[in-house]
Amino acid sequence: MRRSTLTIVLYLLAVFASGTVVGAFGYRLVSATPVAAKARSTPEEWRKQYLNEMQTRVKLTSDQLQQLNSILDETRSRFHEAREKHDGLMKQIKLEQMDRVRAILTEPQRVEYEKLHAEREQRAKSATNAK
Numbered sequence: 001m002r003r004s005t006l007t008i009v010l011y012l013l014a015v016f017a018s019g020t021v022v023g024a025f026g027y028r029l030v031s032a033t034p035v036a037a038k039a040r041s042t043p044e045e046w047r048k049q050y051l052n053e054m055q056t057r058v059k060l061t062s063d064q065l066q067q068l069n070s071i072l073d074e075t076r077s078r079f080h081e082a083r084e085k086h087d088g089l090m091k092q093i094k095l096e097q098m099d100r101v102r103a104i105l106t107e108p109q110r111v112e113y114e115k116l117h118a119e120r121e122q123r124a125k126s127a128t129n130a131k
Contacts, residue, residue: 047072
């Protein structure tokens with residue numbers, strides 16, 4: 001009888017200990033601080049922060065700051081040009097694809113294809129405006 005009492009006490013201690021572990025884990029899981037996504041800064045905010053860091057940490061002179069500003073201006077314009085070229089090329093490829101698709105369609109299919117294309121363009125435009 002002594003042995004069964006000892007076994008029962010050990011089982012009760014094991015259940016109590018496992019309950020404590022599960023409770024601590026659950027509390028930690030529930031009370032964990034969520035990670036907030038950092039809002040994306042605008043190009044102007046980024047530039048202002050970058051210039052401020054360069055001025056304070058690198059200790060730029062006013063002449064160097066002017067040169068850095070012109071470098072950033074030039075880089076922005078080059079990125080803009082590259083993006084325009086890329087967008088133009090992508091648009092050209094898309095138009096070529098549409099022309100090739102139209103070439104394989106019959107006249108009634110072409111009419112339906114044009115409706116389908118117009119609907120897709122409208123959905124894309126409304127999705128872009130929703131952002």
